[in-house]
Amino acid sequence: MSEHYILILKASPRRQSNSSLLADQLAAGASAAGAEVESFFLPEMNIRPCDACDVCQGSGDGQCVVQDDMQMLYPKLRRASAIVVATPVYWFxxxxxxxxxxxRWYALETPEGSALRGKKFALLMSYGDSDPYLAGAVNAIRTFQDMCRYLHADLAGMVYGTASQAGEMRQQPDLLEKAYQLGQKLASSSPSLL
Ligand SMILES: Cc1cc2nc3c(=O)[nH]c(=O)nc-3n(C[C@H](O)[C@H](O)[C@H](O)COP(=O)(O)O)c2cc1C
Known part of the structure; x- marks a missing residue:
């Protein structure tokens, strides 16, 4: 079993999506560098919203009572050395x-800090506008930056760019190469001591 387990969460409803293409490149780079990689297609999973019942916080053992596909993802999130979110920009x-x-990562909060503390994170994004500010990609970036700061996690890298129709990202070999290299980086860097 590799010391590096990279969990990729694909969050576009389009199977051959642009953000998925970046994710596949990242996976290829990470696998080539010896990491174990697993990808999940979130739109086909049964994932309900957090209902803020706070049972996970009350018991302190990080158990979410909502019985859906997150129960399968929680151990993988705990185990991952790196967590990658690949998403389109929707409504900025x-x-x-x-x-x-x-x-739903709220359930991983404990009085000692999050179970995600010290992990590496990466963000892969595709958006229709030619400008990341006008596209609203900057809002997603800011969310990730704030999230990693709060979790005491390491935002190891981001790859993002413009594409519209599914698959158009293939016309951006520089971005695909960046995603591949980010995969290699995630597979080789030591777990953060944050
Ligand atoms: C519901 C919806 C909302 C969108 N909102 C934005 C937006 O706010 N900014 C933008 O630049 N593109 C927007 N787009 C375009 C997508 O971000 C773009 O097509 C992207 O390449 C999709 O990535 P994917 O192929 O990974 O699904 C939107 C598309 C849809 C379907």
């Missing part, structure tokens, strides 16, 4: 599919 931020999953 992350897709709802990505946000649903991220909200």
């Amino acid at each position: 931020t992350l897709s709802a599919q990505a946000k649903l999953c991220i909200d």
